[in-house]
Each structure stands twice: as C-alpha cells, then as structure tokens.
Amino acid sequence: MSGNLASASLAAGPALLQAQGLHKSFGGVRAVQDISLAVPAGAIFAVIGPNGAGKSTLLNLLSGTYQPNAGTLAFAGRGLVGMPAHKRVRLGIARTFQKIRLFKQLTLLENVLAGFHIHHDVPAWQYFLPAGAFWRDFRRCREEARALLDFVGLADEAQKRAGALPYGRQRMLEIARAMATRPKLLMLDEPAAGLNAAEVALLLDRLQQIRARGITVIVVEHNMDLVMNVADRVFVMDHGEYLFEGAPREVQANPRVIAAYLGGEFA
Amino acid sequence: MAPRWPWILVAVAVIALLPHLLGTPYWRGILVICAMNVMLALSLNLILGYTGQLNLGQSGFFAVGAYVTTVLVKSFGWGFWPAALAAVAAAGTLGLLLALFAVRLRGHYLAIASLGFAVITYQVLVNWESMTEGVRGIYAIRPPPPIRIDGLVDISFSSPMMLFYLVAGIALLVYLALDNVVRSPIGETLRAIREDEVSAASLGIDAARWKAFAFGLGAAVAGLAGCFYPSFVGTLVPGAFNIVESFTMLAMVIVGGLGTMIGPVIGAVVLTFLPELLRGVGELRLLVYGLALTLVVLFMPGGLVQAWQLLRARFAGGRP
Ligand SMILES: Nc1ncnc2c1ncn2[C@@H]1O[C@H](COP(=O)(O)OP(=O)(O)OP(=O)(O)O)[C@@H](O)[C@H]1O
Numbered sequence: 001m002s003g004n005l006a007s008a009s010l011a012a013g014p015a016l017l018q019a020q021g022l023h024k025s026f027g028g029v030r031a032v033q034d035i036s037l038a039v040p041a042g043a044i045f046a047v048i049g050p051n052g053a054g055k056s057t058l059l060n061l062l063s064g065t066y067q068p069n070a071g072t073l074a075f076a077g078r079g080l081v082g083m084p085a086h087k088r089v090r091l092g093i094a095r096t097f098q099k100i101r102l103f104k105q106l107t108l109l110e111n112v113l114a115g116f117h118i119h120h121d122v123p124a125w126q127y128f129l130p131a132g133a134f135w136r137d138f139r140r141c142r143e144e145a146r147a148l149l150d151f152v153g154l155a156d157e158a159q160k161r162a163g164a165l166p167y168g169r170q171r172m173l174e175i176a177r178a179m180a181t182r183p184k185l186l187m188l189d190e191p192a193a194g195l196n197a198a199e200v201a202l203l204l205d206r207l208q209q210i211r212a213r214g215i216t217v218i219v220v221e222h223n224m225d226l227v228m229n230v231a232d233r234v235f236v237m238d239h240g241e242y243l244f245e246g247a248p249r250e251v252q253a254n255p256r257v258i259a260a261y262l263g264g265e266f267a
Numbered sequence: 268m269a270p271r272w273p274w275i276l277v278a279v280a281v282i283a284l285l286p287h288l289l290g291t292p293y294w295r296g297i298l299v300i301c302a303m304n305v306m307l308a309l310s311l312n313l314i315l316g317y318t319g320q321l322n323l324g325q326s327g328f329f330a331v332g333a334y335v336t337t338v339l340v341k342s343f344g345w346g347f348w349p350a351a352l353a354a355v356a357a358a359g360t361l362g363l364l365l366a367l368f369a370v371r372l373r374g375h376y377l378a379i380a381s382l383g384f385a386v387i388t389y390q391v392l393v394n395w396e397s398m399t400e401g402v403r404g405i406y407a408i409r410p411p412p413p414i415r416i417d418g419l420v421d422i423s424f425s426s427p428m429m430l431f432y433l434v435a436g437i438a439l440l441v442y443l444a445l446d447n448v449v450r451s452p453i454g455e456t457l458r459a460i461r462e463d464e465v466s467a468a469s470l471g472i473d474a475a476r477w478k479a480f481a482f483g484l485g486a487a488v489a490g491l492a493g494c495f496y497p498s499f500v501g502t503l504v505p506g507a508f509n510i511v512e513s514f515t516m517l518a519m520v521i522v523g524g525l526g527t528m529i530g531p532v533i534g535a536v537v538l539t540f541l542p543e544l545l546r547g548v549g550e551l552r553l554l555v556y557g558l559a560l561t562l563v564v565l566f567m568p569g570g571l572v573q574a575w576q577l578l579r580a581r582f583a584g585g586r587p
C-alpha cells in the first residue's frame with residue numbers, strides 16, 4: 001500500500017495532504033484500514049468505492065470529525081492527529097457533508113456569513129459598540145458572501161431560509177459556505193448526489209474553477225461521469241481498504257476495480 | 268440594516284412616561300421589577316434563544332449579583348458601584364466556569380447541571396449564615412447612592428421613580444449592547460452552534476469556547492439585574508432566589524419569543540403585569556406563568572412575536 005503513495009508523489013509534485021497507515025474502527029466494524037495517500041497540491045483528487053467502502057469515514061478522519069485509531073496525518077508538513085476539526089479549518093481545510101448539514105433555520109446569506117468565522121479582524125469591544133473596523137468587516141463579508149452565492153448560482157435567493165431550498169441547491173450552498181473559510185484544501189462528500197443533469201454540469205464547471213483558483217480538492221463521488229471528467233487522480237477503496245490509485249483512465253481499465261463494482265458502474 | 272435610532276427614541280419616551288402613567292408608589296415598584304425582569308429575560312435569551320443551551324440556573328446568577336453587592340456594601344464597607352461591578356464579575360465568572368465544566372453536556376444534562384447550580388447557590392445562601400444571615404435575611408439595605416456633581420446634577424435614587432429610571436436605563440443599554448452582539452459575527456457564530464455543532468466546527472468554530480462566552484455573558488447580565496434587587500426591596504432573603512425564579516425567566520423568554528431580541532422584553536413586561544392585573548390569590552403568579560408557558564408551547568412556539576407576525580401577515584395579505 002505504500003506503492004500508491006510513492007506513485008502519487010512522483011506523478012504531481014509535492015503532496016499537500018499526506019496520510020500513512022490510517023485506521024478507524026467502530027466497535028467491530030473496520031471502516032478504514034491501513035489507508036495511505038498523498039494528495040498533490042492543486043489537484044482534484046477523487047475517492048471512489050462501493051457503498052460502505054469507508055470513503056466518508058476517511059473524509060471524517062482528514063477533517064478531524066473523527067480521530068484515527070492509528071496512523072499519521074500531515075497537512076503542508078504539519079501533523080494533524082489529535083487536532084480537533086475546528087483548528088484544522090484555520091490551517092485551510094474545509095469540507096461539506098454527505099448528509100447535508102446546513103443551518104436550516106438561517107438564511108442562505110447567514111449560512112455563508114458563518115463561514116467567515118476565522119477571518120474577522122475586529123477589536124472585541126466593537127462587537128458591543130460597532131465602529132469603523134466593524135463596519136468595514138461587515139461590508140467586506142457581505143460582498144464576499146454574495147460573490148460566493150453568485151458563484152454557486154444562488155445569488156437571487158440570499159434571503160431565503162436554507163431549509164426551504166431544493167436538495168441540489170442545498171449541496172451547492174454547502175460548497176459556498178465551505179469556500180467562505182478560504183480553504184487551501186476543499187473536501188466534498190458526494191456533492192453530486194441528488195443533483196439533476198443541469199446542476200451536475202454547473203458543479204463540474206465550478207470544481208474546475210475552484211482548482212483554477214489554486215485550491216486542492218478531494219471529492220468523494222459515485223457519479224463516474226463527473227469523476228472521469230474532472231479528477232486528476234482517483235483513489236479507490238473497498239471494505240475500508242486501499243484497492244487502487246491512478247489516473248481516471250487507468251482506474252476505468254483496472255480489473256480489480258471493475259470486480260469491486262461487480263461490473264456495475266463500468267460495464 | 269434599518270436604522271435603530273427611531274426605536275431608541277420611542278423606548279426612551281416610553282421609559283420617561285411610564286412612572287407618570289402609573290403614578291402610585293406600588294405601581295412604580297412594579298415598574299422597577301419589570302425593568303429587572305427585562306434584563307433577566309434578555310440574559311437567558313442569549314444563552315437559550317441564540318446559543319440553544321437549556322439553562323435552568325439563571326436564578327443562581329441573579330442571586331450572586333444581589334448577595335455579592337449587598338454583602339460587600341454592608342459587611343465590607345464597599346461603595347455601591349464598585350460592589351455592583353464585583354458582583355457582575357462574580358456572576359459572569361461563575362457562569363463561565365459552569366459552562367466550561369458542563370461543556371460536554373447537552374440538552375437534558377446541561378439543564379440538570381445548571382439546575383443543580385441554582386439549588387446549590389440557594390442552599391449556600393440559606394446555610395452560610397455568617398455571611399448571608401441565612402433565612403433571617405439582611406435588612407435596611409439602602410438604595411444606590413445619589414449621583415452628585417456640585418452645581419450640575421444631583422440625582423437621588425431613593426424614590427421608586429428614580430430607581431426605575433436607573434434600572435430601565437441600564438436595561439436599555441444592555442438591550443442595545445446585546446442587540447449589537449447578536450447582529451454581529453458573534454451572533455452568526457452562536458446561531459450556527461445552536462443549529463448544528465458539527466457543521467459549525469467545519470467552519471472553524473470552537474463551540475465549547477463560544478458556548479462558555481454566551482453563558483458567561485448571560486450570567487453577568489443576570490448578576491447585573493441582581494445588583495438592583497436588594498436596594499429596591501430593602502431586604503434580602505434567600506427565598507427570592509428559589510429555583511422557581513429560573514422557571515419564571517424561562518416563561519418570559521418563551522412566551523415572548525425565543526431567539527428574537529424584542530420577544531423576551533415583551534414576555535417580561537406581559538408576565539410582570541398580567542399577575543398584577545389578576546391580583547388576588549397568593550400563588551396566582553406561578554399559575555399564570557405556568558398556564559401562559561403551556562399555551563404558548565402548545566399553540567404558538569414562536570411566542571408573542573410569532574403571533575404578531577402572523578397577525579401582521581394576515582392584515583397585509585387582506586389588502587389589494
Ligand atoms: N459513526 C459510525 N458508527 C458506526 N459505524 C459507522 C460509523 N460511520 C461509518 N460506519 C460504518 O463504517 C463503514 C464505512 O462507512 P462509510 O460511511 O465511511 O462508507 P462510505 O464509503 O462513505 O459509504 P457510502 O458510499 O454509502 O457513503 C460502514 O460499514 C458503516 O456502517
């Protein structure tokens with residue numbers, strides 16, 4: 001399993017995120033077993049695998065939602081094991097959730113604004129008595145939030161409650177909210193699930209734009225069209241274990257991957 | 268944001284007029300209680316309404332404000348204002364500590380821990396007789412000292428009217444400060460925590476830290492309300508801080524409208540005056556609170572604010 005690590009590093013320059021021998025079990029279930037990977041800076045790195053393969057668990061380990069039972073994890077050279085999720089955000093790691101976790105009672109604008117939490121530069125007393133720095137920050141965040149809503153095609157619905165949005169748009173809003181943290185690494189858990197064809201096309205375009213902005217992307221996805229179109233590297237998991245890693249074309253042609261999917265997706 | 272200053276002027280005018288509309292010393296006394304209740308409801312609403320933490324210990328912080336002020340003044344010879352400042356700091360610090368201790372607790376468990384705090388505080392007041400005089404109580408507590416600048420101002424707080432102006436003025440300042448906080452990025456952060464802590468963490472929000480902040484600030488405001496209680500009543504007994512007072516604060520916040528700024532103010536005013544209008548039976552006050560709370564939770568969970576919004580929507584909808 002260290003073979004894939006070397007190949008990834010060789011293929012695309014320095015790794016932004018590096019994991020070695022990650023393990024995570026829930027009671028008797030070994031959700032992630034001995035996973036090592038290196039995510040090249042500036043790439044779109046797709047993680048695929050059948051249902052229950054451990055993809056979401058892996059993402060939760062990378063984001064700090066869970067801590068691993070064993071293994072090491074480094075982001076831009078800094079160790080992450082033991083660091084809680086909220087601190088990793090300050091290093092530049094952001095994420096979305098497979099089971100959407102928006103602030104449903106808040107408006108779209110408020111959802112994105114909450115994403116600026118780590119970027120406010122206002123003296124503490126001005127939160128009680130707003131003055132110059134407060135209003136500068138206030139305007140800047142609102143401008144940036146509207147730009148992000150525009151980016152995901154939701155500019156016209158800024159004042160709606162997030163819970164009132166259709167499913168596909170909720171996913172796009174989660175991306176805008178994560179982008180508000182100004183990440184270096186953006187991790188998306190099944191962003192295309194529940195999206196219609198037009199929404200998938202928009203998502204694909206936006207993923208490419210995000211990469212063009214220099215943001216590294218890890219995307220867990222079942223939609224193979226999307227993965228094949230947008231990914232630079234594809235990492236395949238099955239039953240919590242590493243199965244294969246390579247360029248999209250190599251993955252499509254690999255007999256072990258095809259066997260894992262029982263021919264379903266690639267047949 | 269719509270400008271706030273017209274509403275501030277309205278509030279100032281209402282505060283100025285109220286003691287003249289309700290002219291007897293009795294009703295002016297009720298006004299003082301009302302201004303204090305507004306502060307208490309605002310303080311609980313920050314913790315419960317905006318941050319989503321069920322805190323049933325607010326009567327404990329109210330008690331700390333009242334007793335620390337009074338004991339420092341009467342037994343240690345402090346001036347009223349430094350004593351009040353110390354009492355606010357003490358209540359805020361206790362709130363912070365309780366929140367840090369209870370940080371892993373959610374829902375029922377936080378409610379029980381905070382209730383426990385209120386019970387312990389009450390027991391300390393009853394049993395630490397060398398300091399608090401226990402159930403015998405502390406008597407002859409004087410109002411805050413007059414504010415005098417020679418030849419310019421001379422404001423005495425010995426009348427209920429002037430005490431009302433003082434407490435209501437401070438309540439208004441507290442309202443404005445908290446309103447600023449909940450409209451600021453801090454408000455966005457607290458609401459995010461209320462909605463979903465895992466999601467908030469994915470945005471870099473340290474939920475434990477901000478819950479402690481809300482708890483500490485809310486506790487400090489309850490302590491501030493407590494500073495004025497004894498100097499108004501003139502006596503101080505533990506009975507005034509029974510845990511049932513936590514329940515009355517809860518009723519004010521929920522009846523008015525959880526998680527809005529104006530709701531708890533309305534709730535505090537309505538629930539202070541309603542029992543007075545239905546004066547008679549001794550425990551009627553609690554019956555009114557219980558009934559109001561039950562009806563609101565069952566039929567109008569958004570409280571009076573929601574009722575008003577529904578009415579307004581219907582009214583506006585009826586027009587061409
Ligand atoms: N919090 C948890 N507690 C117990 N078991 C869990 C937990 N999270 C995941 N699992 C188990 O770990 C295994 C991997 O789950 P995971 O959600 O990581 O898979 P996945 O690859 O994301 O699947 P899907 O494609 O269906 O989203 C599954 O057997 C799952 O039941």
Ligand SMILES: [Mg+2]
Binds near residue numbers: 056057098189
């Ligand atoms: Mg998953």
